[in-house]
Amino acid sequence: MxxxxxxxxxxxxxxVLLDRARMDKNIQAMQDALDAHGVGLWPHIKTHKMVEVAKRQLAAGAQGLTCAKVGEAEVMIASGARRIFIAHSLVDVRVAPRLAALADQLDELRVAATSAGQAEALARVAVATDRPLKVVMAVDTGLHREGVRDIEGAKRIAAIVAQCPQLELAAIYTHEGQMYGATPEEQVEKANEVLQRMSEVRDAVDPELPLWPGCSVTAKIMAATGKVQVARPGAYMFGDMSLSVSSxxxxxxxxxxxxxxxxxxxxxxxxxxxxxxxxxxxxxxxxxxxxxxxxxxxxxxxxxxxxxxxxxxxxxxxxxxxxxxxxxxxxxxxxxxxxxxxxxxxxxxxxxxxxxxxxxxxxx
Amino acid sequence: MxxxxxxxxxxxxxxVLLDRARMDKNIQAMQDALDAHGVGLWPHIKTHKMVEVAKRQLAAGAQGLTCAKVGEAEVMIASGARRIFIAHSLVDVRVAPRLAALADQLDELRVAATSAGQAEALARVAVATDRPLKVVMAVDTGLHREGVRDIEGAKRIAAIVAQCPQLELAAIYTHEGQMYGATPEEQVEKANEVLQRMSEVRDAVDPELPLWPGCSVTAKIMAATGKVQVARPGAYMFGDMSLSVSSxxxxxxxxxxxxxxxxxxxxxxxxxxxxxxxxxxxxxxxxxxxxxxxxxxxxxxxxxxxxxxxxxxxxxxxxxxxxxxxxxxxxxxxxxxxxxxxxxxxxxxxxxxxxxxxxxxxxx
Incomplete structure (x- = not known):
């Protein structure tokens, strides 16, 4: 072409047409809403997958990027991002050389711990990577996908992380994907339930850990509670029927x-x-x-x-x-x-x- | 990687893993089944989109390739194909330069006429292309997508094609996609209904026109009837749950x-x-x-x-x-x-x- x-x-x-002015407006609106409450923005790049969009998110004030896959993070280095969180259950030591290369190009590489069993595998990956990695612990808050199901599971993850010299527990995250389809009133109620659940787990492990929920439906609601430190929305800068007509x-x-x-x-x-x-x-x-x-x-x-x-x-x-x-x-x-x-x-x-x-x- | x-x-x-031996077996089995009845094979490349697979289909005896889009046909030139049918309703004169380039690289470029209104637009594209294009007329046989709904519509297409010096009516096609989900017994019954419908339209327009149905579920059934000249299956060389478990x-x-x-x-x-x-x-x-x-x-x-x-x-x-x-x-x-x-x-x-x-x- x-x-x-x-x-x-x-x-x-x-x-596929991308209206740049609308996107820039949406990027700024989310950044302003989070800035107003002192909440950091680590947008999830799984929606846009474009270096140019990430550059604009970072220029507006995003602190870091969230990626789903190692391959996405490798591409996003070109955006100039200095901090990346790979929010997926890494278990394969075959990716260790790629994680090491990523860590060497960043100020901070974060990885996810999503269950005790996965954390054990993650520790083996971390040892093979031989780089300091910050760990964000997943809590299931209703989507019933990855994330600890109970306090005991959270404590087991924390213990596994503490025993691995390459790993440091640094935050608690969730993806509250069950928000899609909720009415605006239900969104506030459900957001509070999500925060309650995250807080319970956090308080049992380390009351100082920041909370990092992540969903475009609830990012601004979460920020307004004053109880979260980072939001990780994905689709907010583009939007679709789901975010406009439905949610x-x-x-x-x-x-x-x-x-x-x-x-x-x-x-x-x-x-x-x-x-x-x-x-x-x-x-x-x-x-x-x-x-x-x-x-x-x-x-x-x-x-x-x-x-x-x-x-x-x-x-x-x-x-x-x-x-x-x-x-x-x-x-x-x-x-x-x-x-x-x-x-x-x-x-x-x-x-x-x-x-x-x-x-x-x-x-x- | x-x-x-x-x-x-x-x-x-x-x-995604592709088992080459199984694929080669499937390619040969379809070719043998069609050869046994003297039916030509123009596989639809929309399933595989790979030059290497097309090469193997052609080496086994495929006469030509079916593509959904002009861009697919452009890629498939590298397979060595000499005949390509673009089975989609072309209406945009903006593609004329690309069609002309395709025609110059092939022995035969076929395009679809899917309704009288579309055929009028196609004729304008053909004039702008200024190359001889063979036309395959679409008949709706139950999917209710593109294709003439009645004899009158078929005659109108034939008349429009006849008036365009670049176009020549050369065959009748359908995609019998409604076959998916039919039991083996239903498949034979429905295949006969499809052929009956195609034959009625064909006989009203030009009894000499060959019939070109296209579906992996029914390709061998169609060939065995002795009433079709070309089959255009897509997924047969790979297969999936649809073709194995369901159909x-x-x-x-x-x-x-x-x-x-x-x-x-x-x-x-x-x-x-x-x-x-x-x-x-x-x-x-x-x-x-x-x-x-x-x-x-x-x-x-x-x-x-x-x-x-x-x-x-x-x-x-x-x-x-x-x-x-x-x-x-x-x-x-x-x-x-x-x-x-x-x-x-x-x-x-x-x-x-x-x-x-x-x-x-x-x-x-």
Missing amino acids: STNLKTIDELITPV QVMERGDVAVHVLATVVDRPEPGLALIDAGTKVFSSDKSRSGLHGIAADGRDIHAAALNEEHGYLRGDDVDSLKIGDRIQLMPPHVCTVINLTDQVAVVEGENVVDFWQVAARGKVQ | STNLKTIDELITPV QVMERGDVAVHVLATVVDRPEPGLALIDAGTKVFSSDKSRSGLHGIAADGRDIHAAALNEEHGYLRGDDVDSLKIGDRIQLMPPHVCTVINLTDQVAVVEGENVVDFWQVAARGKVQ
């Missing part, structure tokens, strides 16, 4: 990522086919079962997807003609970005840049 | 692609967490609602996925320890391959090559 395009109209579809933590007009698709057929009344299917949108659906909605407010939605086709339905779908282009807000932005090699960065109708999704596919 | 690895045990997970058109032991993952946590009895989630498996599920099953026959299945985690359940899951590795058969291989940049090619326990998924992300 040529990089000297000037307008959206010149792009061949399907293509209502941002306006639809602030969502910064859309899929531009072309109507390639109108086989019957009430149905328009577009050139984007699961290989662009992923198979993720909104809570209401949709794969996307028209960004301009028309009643047009992606009701179904095949791999290379989207099926548009809705009261306004018959206004669409073959060859028309339409911008659709995806239900879940993380998996959309994860499918594309690059995004078109736009300001209004102008394409101002193409950014590579450099950490795409770095699952190892 | 180093390319001089010798065994699967040395790989860092998650990683029962191949043995589980012939499935050639698996995801190798590591057990990274055992947070509670009955649950094992692996380091592979939707960003490896995609969000697609099997008909039974699973995201993967143990390849070795143990009762272990991926019951749920987050982006970077899989939740393993089943009667045998408590046999898994942290650090254990497990191979899982995915429900839908097409979307798994579409997420990875490369696959590890294996023969037994040995890693013999890494193949790039070169057409991955080529959605334009």
